Amino acid sequence: MKRYTLAEAEDKLIGLKGTTERDQYEFELKLELIGDMIQMARKERQLTQEQLGKLIGVKKAQISRLENNTSNVTIETILKVFNALDAKVNFNVKMLNKQVSLA
Amino acid sequence: MKRYTLAEAEDKLIGLKGTTERDQYEFELKLELIGDMIQMARKERQLTQEQLGKLIGVKKAQISRLENNTSNVTIETILKVFNALDAKVNFNVKMLNKQVSLA
DNA sequence: CATTAAGTTTACATATATGTATACAATACA
């Protein structure tokens, strides 16, 4: 029985990089992470969605949407959430050769 | 003549952390970085705004707005741009104690 | 099981991010 690395499995199951399906998948994968990060940070602080909502002034339904990537998210929202959770978000960009990184 | 570290100078000039003014400043600082990162990556690739626009299917005016933080930005837009520039964006979140990091 | 708390889903309103087209400003460069 042949075994695969995750990368191999992804190639096999989702299609090779560069194809539309795969790009779509990678895209959504990254989008999902935002929601996961929000949820992770919230749980780290032992808060319910309702409590977090109160911290930034929105209803719990809104937090649920953010965590489940029901809609796209703006930078402003991301920062608002992580600020409330006393966390620091960093974005960094890796180019093909050089690496550019900003706080 | 007294000298300051950047951190000291920020505290002095903008107000201490936790105050509204300072939070606002930090917030905008981070937002600005997105535009800067986009511009930096574009120039790294030696492209004009118009060329980048063509890559992702928008007019150059739109790229200008993104680079100058004229409006808030969605994750989707960020990824679209950096994908086109063959760059990888990572978001990572540092909590007070533990550090959570995701690709 | 019944009851509460926590999270999700839906329908809807409003603000705003994205997109275009055009005019304008700044820069390079002949």
Added chain:
DNA sequence: TGTATTGTATACATATATGTAAACTTAATG
């Protein structure tokens, strides 16, 4: 200097992110 290139600003249309309220689904817990 004039001309082309590049980037910015403005006015406007459309899609959608954010926000609320209420119903619904799951866990938890007595």
